[in-house]
Amino acid sequence: MSKPLLVGVTGGIGSGKSTICKVFQILGVPVYYADDRGKVLMTSDKRLIEQIKNEFGRESYSKHGVLNREYLAKSVFSDAEKLQKLNSFVHPAVAEDFKQWVALNADQPYLLKEAALLYEIGSYKALDKTICVLAPKNVRMDRVLLRDMQRSKEQVEQIMEKQTTDSNRKKLSDYEIRNDGDLLAIPQVLKIHKELLASLGD
Numbered sequence: 202m203s204k205p206l207l208v209g210v211t212g213g214i215g216s217g218k219s220t221i222c223k224v225f226q227i228l229g230v231p232v233y234y235a236d237d238r239g240k241v242l243m244t245s246d247k248r249l250i251e252q253i254k255n256e257f258g259r260e261s262y263s264k265h266g267v268l269n270r271e272y273l274a275k276s277v278f279s280d281a282e283k284l285q286k287l288n289s290f291v292h293p294a295v296a297e298d299f300k301q302w303v304a305l306n307a308d309q310p311y312l313l314k315e316a317a318l319l320y321e322i323g324s325y326k327a328l329d330k331t332i333c334v335l336a337p338k339n340v341r342m343d344r345v346l347l348r349d350m351q352r353s354k355e356q357v358e359q360i361m362e363k364q365t366t367d368s369n370r371k372k373l374s375d376y377e378i379r380n381d382g383d384l385l386a387i388p389q390v391l392k393i394h395k396e397l398l399a400s401l402g403d
């Protein structure tokens with residue numbers, strides 16, 4: 202059996218990458234949501250839990266094993282080295298989990314991996330193709346403030362600063378989806394879906 206084509210979907214916060222992936226899911230394409238899986242693994246992967254406890258202290262988890270996200274967020278907030286350390290634990294755990302997920306879906310023509318940071322952490326190199334979802338910054342900001350009631354404008358700006366720019370995403374991606382609210386997104390998804398299948402000779 203041939204290996205499925207691995208396709209990354211990325212974009213800035215609020216660009217609509219999760220929404221776009223849901224459209225692909227409706228077409229029957231399995232999607233791995235890397236950021237969500239990372240959060241799950243932080244409370245389920247024994248090795249990862251131990252690494253976090255050793256680095257950040259036992260208070261990173263409650264006695265019932267619930268991750269103290271607030272404490273951890275505070276610990277890494279203005280400490281780039283600590284954030285880097287946390288990422289150096291989480292990213293390999295996600296990469297391993299993704300590998301297992303790919304093996305479980307080996308009968309599919311192609312699979313999607315959705316992640317906010319794909320070009321930034323180099324994980325796109327393990328993928329065959331990438332799609333970037335594009336939307337202007339002000340549109341993304343408005344969407345995120347509506348979606349995430351707990352986040353302030355300043356917090357969203359800080360997240361945006363840690364992410365790469367749309368012009369860099371355009372340079373590195375194979376496909377672009379303009380999800381600015383003006384251009385219809387679903388026809389763009391259908392076109393890419395068809396092209397990916399055609400590239401596999403289906």
Ligand code: ADP
Nearest residue numbers: 213214215216217218219220221344348380382
């Ligand atoms: P991301 O995963 O890139 O952070 P989401 O897919 O969660 O972004 O989208 C951010 C918010 O914007 C969500 O509330 C979503 O419903 C909304 N959204 C996404 N695409 C559109 C669109 N084309 N028009 C209007 N709202 C959209």
